[in-house]
Amino acid sequence: MMKILEVKQLKKYFFAGKASFLGEKKWIPAVDDINFDLKNGETLGLAGESGCGKSTLGRTMLKLLEPTAGSIYFKDEDISKKSPKLMKPFRKKMQMIFQDPYASLNPRMTIGNIIAEPLIVHDIIKTKNERIKKVKKLLEDVGLQPNYYERYPSEFSGGQRQRVMIARVLATEPEIVIADEAVSALDVSIQSQILNLMCDLQDEYNLSYIFISHDLGVVKFISDRIAVMYLGKIVELAESNELYNNPLHPYTKVLLDSIPKLENKLSKKSNLTGEIPSAMDLPAGCRFEPRCEKRIKTCKMKAPELKEVSQNHFVSCHLFEE
C-alpha cells in the first residue's frame, strides 16, 4: 500500500517561561521525536491518557501548530516548512473533526452555509446553485435530511452536529481526516452510529483516518494499526489485534488492563500506581520509569528508542533491546 503521510522526527515544544530574567528557557516537550506513516485507506489510532500529546500531535501534523523540528511528508512532499499561503492546497486534502460539536459550529450560520464555506474558501464550486446541490448531497451522505439546509446548529442534537461537522470535512474531498476525540462527547448509542458512519464514509470516499481517542475500545474497533503514546512519545505501535493480544510495553499492558470490560471483575487486575509526572519535570531516562514495575538499571539513565521487535510491531522499551 502507498504511504499517504509520513512523519519523521516530529517535535513540538511549548515555551514555558524562564526561571529568571537571565535564566534558562524552559520547554515542554509535548510531542517529542515522533516517527510513523499512514497508508492509503488505512485507519491509524492514537491512544493515550490525557496530557500524553496525542491531540498536539494531531494538530501539529495539520500545521495548526507550527512544528518545532522534524518533517511531515504528504505524498513525498514536505509540508512542515511551508508558509500558510503555500499550505492552502494541502489544507483541502487534510481535514480535522473536533471533539466538541457544540463549540466547533458557528451558532449564527445555517448548517448549509457552514458546509458550503470550505467550498467557497477553496474555490471548489463557483455558482451558488451548484453549491446548494453539493451541500444537500453531503447532508444525505452523512445521514441527515437535505431540507435541514436552512436550520441553525442550535436545532440539532450532539450526534447530528457531529454529522454536520463530518459533512463539512467531506466538502473539500480530503484524503486524510484527523478525528480528534470525535465520538467522546456522545452517548454510547449515538457514538456507535457515528463510528458506523465513519467506517461507511471511509469506503465511499477512500479516506485515511488518524483516529485520536482515549477510549481503547473505540480505538480498537476502528483502527487497523494503533500507536500508544505516553508523555509525548510513542511507546508502542502495532496492528490492532497484535497490540491487544500481545502487548509488549509495560505501559500498554497496564493501560489495556485498566479498561473496564464487560466480562471482567475488578479483582483480577494489575493496577498502575502513581500518576503521570509533570511534563515540566520529566524523568531523565525512560519517561515511564517511575511508574514501571519492570524497570531495570538502564531505564533511569537512557531513554529507549522505538524499535521493530517483530514484523510491524514497534516498541520503545529497554526490555526488548538486545
Added chain:
Amino acid sequence: MVELLTVRNLSIHFKTFFGELKAVRNIDFDINEGEIVGLVGESGCGKSITARSILRLLKTPPAFIPNGEFVFNGRTLNQLSNEEIRKIRGKEISMIFQEPMTSLNPVFRVGEQVAEAVLTHKKEPKKEVKKRVIDVFKSVGIPDAERRYAVFPHQLSGGLRQRVMIAMALISNSKLLIADEPTTALDVTIQSQILKLIKDARDAYGMSVLLITHDLGVISEVAEKVYVMYAGKIVEETSVEKLINHPKHPYSVGLINSIPRVEQPHKKGVRLNALSGKVPELFEIPIGCPFNNRCEKKMEICEKQDPPLKKIEDNNKVACWLYNH
C-alpha cells in the same frame, strides 16, 4: 439482606417556559446494606436528578417532587425538615460528583475541608480530627498525607481530588455513598484505581454505594445490582451478570450491543449494532412506551400504553410488553 434505602413512586418534574417537564416518572428502587447498586443510562435520562433528589439537592423551583417517598434506615426523609436533612447530608449519606474541582472549595485547604465534614456534625478537638483526616488520607492512597493535608485543591490532580472526596465520605462513616459519575473525568488507569478504592471501602466499612454512570464497563466491574434508566423511567432491574449476558429490555440489549468491545478482534468492514434514533427530549417523549420510536420489536400496544415494571424471574424486572402477558 437489610434494606438501607427504599424509594417508592418517585416523580420529579420541572416547571419551565414550555410547561411542566416530567423528568422522572414513578420510579422505585432499593439499596441494601453493603450493596453496590448501579444506575445507568444515557444523558438526559434522569439518573443524576434522581440521585440528587435523595439528599434534597435539587433547586426548587424549577424542580419539584409531586410524589415519592424515601425511606432511609427506617426514617422517612420526606417528613424531615431542612434542618434535619442537613444532619444526614455528609454524615449518613455522602455524595461525590463527576468533577471534583467544582465540589471542593478552592480557597480552603483540602484537609480542613475534610475535617469540616466531621466538625459540622460533632464537636471534637481539632488536633484529633486532623490526625483522623491524615489516617483516612493514607487509607484512600494519598501519598505524602501529612503534607497533602495543607494543600489547596488546585495543587492536586484530578485523581487525588477524587480521593479527597472519597476520604470525606469515609471519615464520617457514611452508610450510603452516592457517586455521580465519579470516574468520568479521569483517565482509565486512574479510573481503575478509584473504582478499586470504592470497592475496598465497601468491603472494609460495609458502606452501601449508589453508582451513577453512563459507562456499562464501570458498572460491570463494581456493581452487583443494576437499574437501567431511559427517558425518566426504570426500564430494567437486574443483576450485573444478567444484564451483560442476557439483557431483556430492547433498550438494554441495544445499549450492550452498541459498545465497541475490547475483547472482540478488529476486522475491517465490521459495523456496530447501533441503536437507531436518539434519546427523546423531555417534551417529546412518545405516548405509550417511551422507547417505542427506537424499538425494533415494537407492537401495537407499545404505542398506547406504558408498560409497568414487572418481575419476570428472580432479581429481574422489566418494563416491556414483550415480557408482560
